[in-house]
Amino acid sequence: MMKKTKAHFTCEYIINPQHRISVNLIGLGGTGSQVLDALARIDAALYKLGHPGLSVTCYDADTVSESNIGRQMFSPADIGLNKAVCLATRVNRFYGLDWEAVPEFYNLHSTPANITVSCVDTVKSRLLINDSLKSNYSANYLTNPYYWLDFGNSAKSGQVILGTPKKIAQPxxxxxxxxxxxxxxxxLYDLTQIDENESGPSCSLAEALKKQDLFINSTLAQLGSAILWSLFREGILNYHGIFLNLKTMRTNPLLLK
Known part of the structure; x- marks a missing residue:
């Protein structure tokens, strides 16, 4: 008898919703600024396929600095502006959207969304997001958290992991x-055991590139967004994450267990 292949079927509400799927994009830095544009492209494609699309809310309390230019999706004219407001305004004008920006850090009182996309660089932020998703599960389709897509990286490697705070009904x-x-x-990981030291913001692009290589964020953003697109387009996944190493130019899928 052949062993069945493991698969996860997308939540039915994500595939056939009555309203736009709510998305919280947390962090608009190196990765998040790239993911925002990918979400807009996904929204445009979904709309053409007869799907209501996405309603995205961007969370970030940081302002654009000179060191962000070149590695993140900002121009010199953006220096001093709030990252979330700056990028949400730009994507709204470019694609004709009405997505929102919250110039604050995501917290336990923030409104949950169907899909949470976290592009944060601290364990503390992930712990907070985890607590928020588990405490806000409800019968309200508009704010019920079904999926959590988390991006994380070091200088030349990183990972994207798609998880579900709760079980998703399957066929x-x-x-x-x-x-x-x-x-x-x-x-998957006990992040509470990590002794994390804040290194503070970089003062220049040269200093920032010592911490994160120039293309690690954009490459990771594309790979993670491809997983999200498969969730909508294919309705089925045989993997729920990707590990990336730019030094060896290798990617490995995180298969279902």
């Missing part, structure tokens, strides 16, 4: 061995 009869719960970044 009762399937040729696949269905997986209802995708492990989140918090399920």
């Amino acid at each position: 009762k009869k399937s040729t696949y061995n269905v997986v209802s719960k995708l492990p989140t970044i918090m399920d």
Whole structure:
């Protein structure tokens, strides 16, 4: 008897919603600024396919600095502006959208969304997001958190992990061995054991590039966005993450278990 392939079927509400899918994009820095444009492209494609599309809210309390120019999606004219407001305004004008910006850090009182996309660089932020998603699960389709897509990277390597705060209903009869719960970044790794030291903001692009290579963020953003697109377009996943190493030019999928 052949062993069934493991698969996760996308939440039915994500595929056939009555309203636009709500998305919280947390962090608009090196990765988040790239992901925002990818979300706009996904929205445009979904709309053409008859799907209501996305309603994105951007969270970031930081302002644009000179060191951000070149590695993040900002220009010299943006220096001093809030990152979330700056990029949300730009993407709204470019694509004709009405997405929102919150010039604050995401917190436990923030309104949850169907899909949370975190592009943060601290363990503390991930712990807070995890607590928020688990405490805000409800029957309200507009704010019910179904998926959490987390981006993380070092100088030349990184990972993207798609998880589910709770189980997602799966087909009762399937040729696949269905997986209802995708492990989140918090399920896979005990981040509470990490001794994290804040290094502070970089004062120049040269200094910033010592911490994160020029193309690690944009490459990771494209790979993670491709997972999200598959969630909508294909409606089924055999993997829920990707590990990237730019030094060896290798990518490895995180298969379902």
